[in-house]
Amino acid sequence: MTVRLVSSFAAGEWIAPGTGARDIASAITGDIIACAGNDALDVQAMLDHARSMGGPALRKMTFHDRARMLKALALHLGQHKQAMYELSFDTGATQSDHLIDIDGGIGTMFVFASKGRREMPDGHVYLDGDVEQLSRNGTFLGQHICTPLQGVAVHINAYNFPVWGMLEKLAPTLLAGVPAIVKPATSSCYVTELCVRLMLASGILPAGALQLVTGGLGNMLDRLTCQDVVSFTGSANTALKLRSAPHILENSVRFVAEQDSLNASILGPDAQPDTPEFDLFIKETCREMITKAGQKCTAIRRIIVPEAQVSSVIEALSARLTAISIGDPRMETTQMGALISSGQKHDVLEKAGIIEREAERVFAAPEDFAVHGADPERGAFVPPMLFHCANPDAAQRVHDTEAFGPVSTLMGYRDAGHAIALANKGQGSLVASIITHDREFAREAALGAGAYHGRLYFNNRDSMTESTGHGSPLPHMVHGGPGRAGGGEELGGIRGVKHYMQRTAVQGSPDILTAIGERWVPGATERTGPAHPFTRKFGELAIGETVHTASREVTLEDIEHFAEFTGDTFYAHMDEGAARRNPFFPGRVAHGYLLLGFAAGLFVEPGEGPVLANTGLDGLRFKKPVEPGDAIKVQLSVKHKTPRNEEYGEVRWHVALTNQNDDPVAEYDLLTMNAY
Numbered sequence: 001m002t003v004r005l006v007s008s009f010a011a012g013e014w015i016a017p018g019t020g021a022r023d024i025a026s027a028i029t030g031d032i033i034a035c036a037g038n039d040a041l042d043v044q045a046m047l048d049h050a051r052s053m054g055g056p057a058l059r060k061m062t063f064h065d066r067a068r069m070l071k072a073l074a075l076h077l078g079q080h081k082q083a084m085y086e087l088s089f090d091t092g093a094t095q096s097d098h099l100i101d102i103d104g105g106i107g108t109m110f111v112f113a114s115k116g117r118r119e120m121p122d123g124h125v126y127l128d129g130d131v132e133q134l135s136r137n138g139t140f141l142g143q144h145i146c147t148p149l150q151g152v153a154v155h156i157n158a159y160n161f162p163v164w165g166m167l168e169k170l171a172p173t174l175l176a177g178v179p180a181i182v183k184p185a186t187s188s189c190y191v192t193e194l195c196v197r198l199m200l201a202s203g204i205l206p207a208g209a210l211q212l213v214t215g216g217l218g219n220m221l222d223r224l225t226c227q228d229v230v231s232f233t234g235s236a237n238t239a240l241k242l243r244s245a246p247h248i249l250e251n252s253v254r255f256v257a258e259q260d261s262l263n264a265s266i267l268g269p270d271a272q273p274d275t276p277e278f279d280l281f282i283k284e285t286c287r288e289m290i291t292k293a294g295q296k297c298t299a300i301r302r303i304i305v306p307e308a309q310v311s312s313v314i315e316a317l318s319a320r321l322t323a324i325s326i327g328d329p330r331m332e333t334t335q336m337g338a339l340i341s342s343g344q345k346h347d348v349l350e351k352a353g354i355i356e357r358e359a360e361r362v363f364a365a366p367e368d369f370a371v372h373g374a375d376p377e378r379g380a381f382v383p384p385m386l387f388h389c390a391n392p393d394a395a396q397r398v399h400d401t402e403a404f405g406p407v408s409t410l411m412g413y414r415d416a417g418h419a420i421a422l423a424n425k426g427q428g429s430l431v432a433s434i435i436t437h438d439r440e441f442a443r444e445a446a447l448g449a450g451a452y453h454g455r456l457y458f459n460n461r462d463s464m465t466e467s468t469g470h471g472s473p474l475p476h477m478v479h480g481g482p483g484r485a486g487g488g489e490e491l492g493g494i495r496g497v498k499h500y501m502q503r504t505a506v507q508g509s510p511d512i513l514t515a516i517g518e519r520w521v522p523g524a525t526e527r528t529g530p531a532h533p534f535t536r537k538f539g540e541l542a543i544g545e546t547v548h549t550a551s552r553e554v555t556l557e558d559i560e561h562f563a564e565f566t567g568d569t570f571y572a573h574m575d576e577g578a579a580r581r582n583p584f585f586p587g588r589v590a591h592g593y594l595l596l597g598f599a600a601g602l603f604v605e606p607g608e609g610p611v612l613a614n615t616g617l618d619g620l621r622f623k624k625p626v627e628p629g630d631a632i633k634v635q636l637s638v639k640h641k642t643p644r645n646e647e648y649g650e651v652r653w654h655v656a657l658t659n660q661n662d663d664p665v666a667e668y669d670l671l672t673m674n675a676y
Helices: 043-060 063-078 081-091 093-119 163-176 186-201 236-243 246-250 276-292 307-322 342-356 416-424 437-454 494-498 510-517 555-567 576-581 594-601
Strands: 004-006 009-010 013-015 022-025 033-035 141-148 153-156 180-183 210-212 229-233 254-258 262-266 304-306 360-363 387-389 407-413 432-435 456-458 477-482 490-491 501-508 546-548 610-624 632-644 648-658 664-675
Touching: 004 186, 009 043, 013 432, 022 186, 022 407, 033 186, 043 141, 043 180, 043 210, 043 510, 063 093, 063 163, 063 186, 081 093, 081 186, 093 163, 093 276, 093 494, 141 510, 153 163, 163 180, 163 186, 163 229, 163 490, 163 494, 186 210, 186 254, 229 236, 254 477, 254 490, 262 276, 262 416, 276 307, 276 407, 276 432, 304 307, 304 416, 307 360, 307 387, 342 387, 342 407, 407 416, 416 437, 432 437, 456 501, 490 494, 494 594, 501 510, 555 594, 594 610, 594 648, 594 664, 610 648, 632 664
Parallel strands: 004 033, 153 180, 153 229, 180 210, 229 254, 262 304, 262 432, 304 407, 387 407, 432 456
Antiparallel strands: 009 013, 009 210, 022 033, 141 501, 360 387, 477 490, 546 632, 610 664, 632 648, 648 664
């Protein structure tokens, strides 16, 4: 058998294994299939390459440029999934596992590409929150901005997801404008290496944006600065060792950890046998035990059920586990493959032995299972193991020992408070699931357990057909957790991007804030265009371009006609006495939506032109009532511009309505799509 030489990509060059290289065995056969590692890597050259080439190239791009880059990478990887599938079988993963790892990683890149285009500006500064007025007259304002860190992100990844584990960190990092050095776990780094080779060969990434270490990092972490980030996935012990290193602490190097987690799943008291929730609970628990052979940071380790349902759950779950086919993951009939290595097999069996001191094994013994298509002695195969802890209050090891494989412990609870207390005994987890159709139980669980868990996954008959599963972190939602889970966060949409950026409080005049954020701030200098802005194309409009309209009187007849026409006969518009008794109105007043209509009539250019559609408005506030006889006028300003495609872009207009005394009446942002 040919042994694959797994190289590192350092400072623009592929470097083959060398001094300190390690052999890597197939999880299925135990045969040596690869070799990786090189202690002679010049780690300082790698850091310099990222900082001097990758960082500047990425920061020169806008957020939208980087988002398009991510989409192109995802499309390219999607064309080469089969090659990664074939290589990944030797990690012990089944085809279903590949869909989570490889397809899931590619899908995560697509999500960040989409969010980058839709939720971030086509610029270099991300505005975090609203403008804060720091002075009486609005000449001195504040704004929080986010800009890319000017260092490098070092990603230290676990073995269980060699593709998703890399891409879920890489996507927000690149979108932020920061280069990455990826260090996968050696036991599965051959799959990561192929994925990196595919991305680099595409020519999509700028030089220095991505480097790879297959083996040890040497003293790289001792060379980091306050502009660098370490993002770690792995054991709590390793995380503690790395994050507490003097150099990391002294330089306040950002350290994001996602580590061990004793995740729980709670069966609601309403979920009796023969209910959809009971069946769903059994199905999800079984799936979480066998997917990736239980080698998931989000797998269910503790099964918490009503005391009256303990026997029923053991019986139903055992029946389902009995039908699981274990074997060579290349076989279509295989439902659970092998652990990553013989070393991991030994560790899982050792941890299972610790759990067995406090719990009874109620399903499977290591010698009582069959392996199809492979030699169980040579491969890293273990059976699913289900334990029952009869006294979870007195137990300790079932709440602090994670057997990182297909091992779960079932325990009974007396009431809602007891269930929550048991879930929280894990001292922080990535996810807890609650399967219930009882809304009050769900609320009590959220209030009681939320502080201990990074994600709460509720499911029942209403959502089960579309839900994504207890163990599936989604790029839209935060992945991480308090305490034992690491105290960090990944993913979470644009929240994940901001981990690789610096939030800075900027203070100054409206003109200064407008210039920095490329978004017009009320009070900043207004521009006068050569023609009505609705007659000008997207690319011709300038930020701050403003139109001041003529006035229009609002009459009592207008108010009554609008009420009759729309059916909105609310008393404040139609009953003088009732309106005067209202503390907000001096008497009958105009409808707010009547004012919006009149405002549009004042600023809209009616002829056919580059404005294609009104897509909505944001931040509408009515500031002062308009009485019959008042007159309103409008200030319309180009606030921000966001390209959407080659044909049109979104224009955000600031609309301010004032009365005859220049008092603010209403304010909002109008969104239109304008042709180029």
